[in-house]
Amino acid sequence: MKIKLEIDRQPPLSFQTEEKLLLRPFSFYVKCFTKPSLFAGKMHALLFRKWKNRVKGRDWYDLEWYIKKGVPLDVNHFLARAKDTNDWQEDSISKEQIIELLDTKIKSVSFSNIKDDVVRFIKNDEVLNIWSPEYFKDLVENIKIENT
Numbered sequence: 001m002k003i004k005l006e007i008d009r010q011p012p013l014s015f016q017t018e019e020k021l022l023l024r025p026f027s028f029y030v031k032c033f034t035k036p037s038l039f040a041g042k043m044h045a046l047l048f049r050k051w052k053n054r055v056k057g058r059d060w061y062d063l064e065w066y067i068k069k070g071v072p073l074d075v076n077h078f079l080a081r082a083k084d085t086n087d088w089q090e091d092s093i094s095k096e097q098i099i100e101l102l103d104t105k106i107k108s109v110s111f112s113n114i115k116d117d118v119v120r121f122i123k124n125d126e127v128l129n130i131w132s133p134e135y136f137k138d139l140v141e142n143i144k145i146e147n148t
Helices: 035-048 057-068 075-084 095-108 111-121 125-130 133-140
Strands: 017-022 028-033
Touching (some): 035 075, 057 111
Antiparallel strands (some): 017 028
């Protein structure tokens, strides 16, 4: 078994945390990001990953998951991440601008490559049949935004 740890020693702030009770191997609390702040990190990776033509299908799977679950995007943490990596210069970002960024990304990626990358993680790969630029364009219209 391999475990890969990545540690950001100067992470962008403006995230929210919560404490979760874990019961195994013994009972203890752990501080973790809230789902909206996790969504912000995933959104940043999906939009601004510096991988030329390579895509990460799991980013798109996660985008679908967060939107379908109704998890709002922590826009403040997303903005902090985007500014930290110099991918966004302004001091604010609107829902419309986020949707526009997503629309541009949807138009620029290969959905066959996205499906090829994620299919090995999916039990029933028929769920990927709907994945297309049109599907994701319609899906992102349902994104919820949270200002913290």
